[in-house]
Amino acid sequence: MSTFGFHPVKKPKHKRNKPTAKERGAISNEVYNAAMERSGGRCERCGSIKGLQCAHLIRRWQIDGKTTVKDVAMLCGPSVNTGTCHNWIDYTKDGKQWAVDFRDQLYEK
Template sequence: MANPVPKPSYKRFKPTAKQRGNISPSVSQKVHERAGGRCERCGWAPGTFDPTGKRMGLQRAHLVRRWKLERTTEHDIALLCGPSVNSGTCHHWIDYTAEGREWAESFRMKLMGQYVQG
């Protein structure tokens, strides 16, 4: 059976949320330099003692949902211990708790203030 409606002949005008959430190498480098190899929330660093045993490394975490961004900048990302699927990590905390989302918003505002002033 043929499709009764033909496909549009034009391309998307607006990037998808996934495309807007892409982290460029330069943004990633700035975030790693800012964090100094440590989780920006709890200060944990890979290779140090982890009492929970749940941390597997550091991950770049969006502080704002991708669909709210025009493009990702260094003040939209934090370097957090993860993975986000393990409860007890900072990446999981900001993704899945209201308190974590509030922290992410206030941390982003702090970063934006440094960006404007410095």
């Protein structure tokens, strides 16, 4: 018999103990509505009313429990379009720093 043979292993029957980053980062309707109310229906960075999205201020994998209203900001988007605030905080050094500072302000309130 070859040393590199096929040796299938059964899948474990236990469930995952810790929620995935996607589950921890999910934005509930309550969080979205509270962020929208806080922002007054405007981008929290530039004040625009067009294309608002609820954007994470930190990466999903860095969230300990569930996403709270202090972990998100209402920003103009979408994040894939250059020139939007959501794109700016996701893909630029200055934007990432702004997101950290804004989140710190929210936690101080």
